[in-house]
Amino acid sequence: MALRGPFLRLLRTQIRQSQQNRAQSVAVLGAPFSKGQKRGGVEHGPKVIRDAGLIERLSGLDYSVHDFGDLSFQHLEQDEPYMDVKSPRSVGAANKKLSSAVSRAVGAGHTLVMLGGDHSLAIGSVSGHAQQCPDLCVIWVDAHADINTPMTSPSGNLHGQPVAFMLKELQDKMPEIPGFSWAKPFLSSRDLVYIGLRDVDPGEHQILKNLGIQYFTMRDIDRLGIQRVMEVTFDHLLARKQRPIHLSFDIDAFDPSLAPATGTPVNGGLTYREGIYLTEEIHNTGLLSVMDLVEVNPILGANQEAVEATASLAVDVVASSLGQTREGSHGSIDAIPAEKSDTEQLCL
Numbered sequence: 541m542a543l544r545g546p547f548l549r550l551l552r553t554q555i556r557q558s559q560q561n562r563a564q565s566v567a568v569l570g571a572p573f574s575k576g577q578k579r580g581g582v583e584h585g586p587k588v589i590r591d592a593g594l595i596e597r598l599s600g601l602d603y604s605v606h607d608f609g610d611l612s613f614q615h616l617e618q619d620e621p622y623m624d625v626k627s628p629r630s631v632g633a634a635n636k637k638l639s640s641a642v643s644r645a646v647g648a649g650h651t652l653v654m655l656g657g658d659h660s661l662a663i664g665s666v667s668g669h670a671q672q673c674p675d676l677c678v679i680w681v682d683a684h685a686d687i688n689t690p691m692t693s694p695s696g697n698l699h700g701q702p703v704a705f706m707l708k709e710l711q712d713k714m715p716e717i718p719g720f721s722w723a724k725p726f727l728s729s730r731d732l733v734y735i736g737l738r739d740v741d742p743g744e745h746q747i748l749k750n751l752g753i754q755y756f757t758m759r760d761i762d763r764l765g766i767q768r769v770m771e772v773t774f775d776h777l778l779a780r781k782q783r784p785i786h787l788s789f790d791i792d793a794f795d796p797s798l799a800p801a802t803g804t805p806v807n808g809g810l811t812y813r814e815g816i817y818l819t820e821e822i823h824n825t826g827l828l829s830v831m832d833l834v835e836v837n838p839i840l841g842a843n844q845e846a847v848e849a850t851a852s853l854a855v856d857v858v859a860s861s862l863g864q865t866r867e868g869s870h871g872s873i874d875a876i877p878a879e880k881s882d883t884e885q886l887c888l
C-alpha cells in the first residue's frame with residue numbers, strides 16, 4: 541500500500557502515540573546471589589549477561605537505559621538450616637534488600653529488568669514490584685514450579701520455593717523462617733500462570749491442583765501450540781482488567797541444548813522460537829512492568845561456547861520482552877526526512 545501526505549501525518553501521530561504509551565526508561569539491576577541453591581557460579585549471571593551486550597541491545601531499542609549496577613549482599617557467618625531449609629537468613633536478607641531496590645525503581649517510573657542470581661530472588665523482586673503495583677499479575681516461565689513449601693521441598697533449596705512465599709492461599713502452610721519476618725504474602729493464586737513446566741515435585745503438583753493454578757506444561761505447549769497458550773494466559777490474567785505484568789523467566793525453561801549453563805537443566809524445554817514468541821507477545825500487551833532473568837550459571841557451561849550461548853539467549857529474551865521484533869522496525873518516524881516523506885510514497 542502506498543501512503544501520501546495526510547495518511548503519512550496520521551501514521552506519524554499514531555507512531556508518536558505508541559511511543560508515548562511505551563515506557564521510555566528501562567532500568568537494569570543485577571543481583572549476584574546464589575544461596576538459594578547449592579551450586580556456585582550463578583552469582584556471576586549478571587556479569588555474563590551484561591558482557592553478552594544487554595545494555596547496548598536495550599539502548600538500540602530506543603530506550604533510555606539506566607544501569608543500576610549490582611546490589612551487594614552481605615555474607616553471614618552464622619546461617620544454620622531451619623528445618624531442612626538451607627541458608628534462610630542469607631536468602632531472607634538478600635531478598636529484603638532486593639525488594640526495596642525494585643520498589644524504588646518501579647516507583648521512579650522505570651520498567652525494570654532484574655538479572656539473577658538464583659530464582660529465590662523472585663521473592664524480593666515480585667514483592668518489591670507488588671508494593672508499587674498491588675494489582676500485578678505474574679507469568680512464571682520455568683521448567684519448575686518453584687512452589688515447594690519447606691515441608692514439601694525435596695532439596696531444602698529456597699530457589700525451589702519462592703512462589704510459596706508469595707501466595708496468600710499458602711499462608712497457613714508456611715512456617716516462620718528466620719530472615720523472612722519482613723515477607724508477607726501478597727499474591728492470589730488466580731493471578732499467576734506458569735509456562736514451560738516439566739519437572740514438578742509431588743507436593744508441588746498437589747498445591748497446583750488444590751489451588752486451581754493455571755499452568756501450561758511442555759506437553760500443553762505440544763498440544764496447543766505456543767500461540768494458543770499465550771492467548772489463554774492473557775485471557776486468564778487480563779480479561780477482567782488490564783494490569784501490570786511481572787515476568788519471572790528462569791533460563792532453564794529453554795531446552796538444555798539452547799541454555800546449557802544452568803543449575804537444574806531438564807530435557808524437553810522451550811525451543812528458541814517458542815521462547816521468543818512468548819516474550820514478543822508479552823511485549824505486545826504493553827503491560828510488562830518488571831522482569832526477572834535468572835539461573836544463568838557460567839561455571840556450569842561445559843566450555844566458553846556453552847556459556848556464551850546461554851548468556852546471549854538471555855539477552856535475546858530480555859530484548860524481545862522489551863520490544864525487539866523479528867520483522868524489524870524503523871525507530872522513529874522523525875528519521876524519515878520531512879520533505880521527502882511528504883512528497884515521496886511511503887510503502888508499507
Ligand SMILES: NC(=[NH2+])NCCC[C@H](N)C(=O)O
Binds near residue numbers: 660688693695741
Ligand atoms: N529455580 C530452579 N531452578 N528451581 C529448581 C527446583 C528444583 C526442585 N523442585 C527443588 O525444589 O529443589
Ligand SMILES: [Mn+2]
Binds near residue numbers: 683684
Ligand atoms: Mn527452573
Ligand SMILES: [Mn+2]
Binds near residue numbers: 659682686699790
Ligand atoms: Mn525457577
